[in-house]
Amino acid sequence: MKIAVDAMGGDHAPKVVVEGVMKARDQWPDLEFMMFGDREKVAPYLTDETRIEFIQANSVITNEDEPVKAVRQKKDSSMVMAAQAVKAGQAEALFSLGNTGALLATGIFVIGRIKGIERPALMPTLPTVNAGRVVNLLDCGANAESKASYLEQWAIMGSIYARDIRQIASPRVALLNNGTEFDKGDPLHQEVYQRLQNNPALNFIGNIEAGNLLQDQADVIVSDGFTGNAVLKATEGMASLLLNLIKSTLLSGGFSVKLGAAMIKPALGEIKGRFSTSDNGGAVLLGVNAPVIKTHGGSDEDAVISTIVQIREMLAKQTIPQVIDYLKTHDIK
Known part of the structure; x- marks a missing residue:
């Protein structure tokens, strides 16, 4: 190779x-x-x-x-x-x-x-709340505009990737939307929902909201490129912000706070490691x-x-x- x-x-x-x-x-x-x-x-x-x-x-x-x-x-x-x-x-x-x-x-x-x-998609691998479990999100910015057929193609590619590389027999595929009900979203997302639900090659589990992106509710999450990129950057930014806030708060506290910080340092290191690019690999241009x-x-x-x-x-x-x-x-x- x-x-x-x-x-x-x-x-x-x-x-x-x-x-x-x-x-x-x-x-x-x-x-x-x-x-x-x-x-x-x-x-x-x-x-x-x-x-x-x-x-x-x-x-x-x-x-x-x-x-x-x-x-x-x-x-x-x-x-x-x-x-x-x-x-x-x-x-x-x-x-x-x-x-x-x-x-x-x-x-x-x-x-x-x-x-x-019709259009390739950019797919990173993201950590979830469960250690050792990750989720693939696509598209994350390769396309500013999307059609329903694009998202169905991305779901197929993401599912094949999750099955082969992550060794998940039947990857759970979800659609990133503004609600979990089947009729949520604009006409594009409503059409995508029906396409994914009717595709026998997919284990489609329905819509998922951005707040549950890292909750290990799906193995592959499909999104239009504009929304996917915005959600990815917001998630990465919030994770970085929280880790920095925790660090600065612990370091600026008194003796007892710093002593407690020393005791929980291994746990904080494990959390930081989950968001490290060293473990999660790169983003794949699928298509x-x-x-x-x-x-x-x-x-x-x-x-x-x-x-x-x-x-x-x-x-x-x-x-x-x-x-x-x-x-x-x-x-x-």
Whole structure:
């Protein structure tokens, strides 16, 4: 299994990317990598090129670049060159910590959409209140506008992913809506509800409200891209706010408060760990012809390793080919 890696994407690139790749390579002998980046900047960290083919890339897509324009104009960038290697069949998956919008554009315009998928969706893995249990939410921002057929296609892809990668025999699929009743929402969400309910390939459990997103009530939650992105950012922001408030309140208290803080420190560490990107893997762009995975730009090397594990599982379980096979016999429009 060969993975194309954008070594220059992310806040701490290329250090965390290169070191994470080398550790993953050492752990899984069935993995090979094509690494794209600036040799001069990568060299201090790439101390062992065993099963790592390095390819020079003369430019980088930054977070300040306009995504589609950058993909078209910076064809010699580490991200675009990595995607071109996947399209050419030289690698089987694309991994980057870089500009999210550019990676979405790269996946769609370079690697290409799966036939039968009208719009790909961005799908992160989120923690829930139950330790060890997670939920997949899609779409989280790849599409500003949506049609009912898009959401049905995303539900199918998300369900296949949850079954294969998370090993859930019959994933619970829910629709993010403004109420749990079947007739809630605008005409779009009412139509999506009926489509998901009538699709025999889905274990559809009905609507779910944003307040229950992390309550382990579903394994896959489908949303239009605008709402999904807003809900995801609000959830992440609230989690960060609460953790910071707890920390500052404990540290600013008196002796007894600080003593209590020391006693509950392990429990707080466990809660913080649930929201860590190091354990939950990256966000998958589902709907393109190969695994395209985006990890948070501020990730550390542990997050790089966990995302590579995620990619390895997708390749081993043939997740994308399964989506392609399903769509060959089911026309969802």
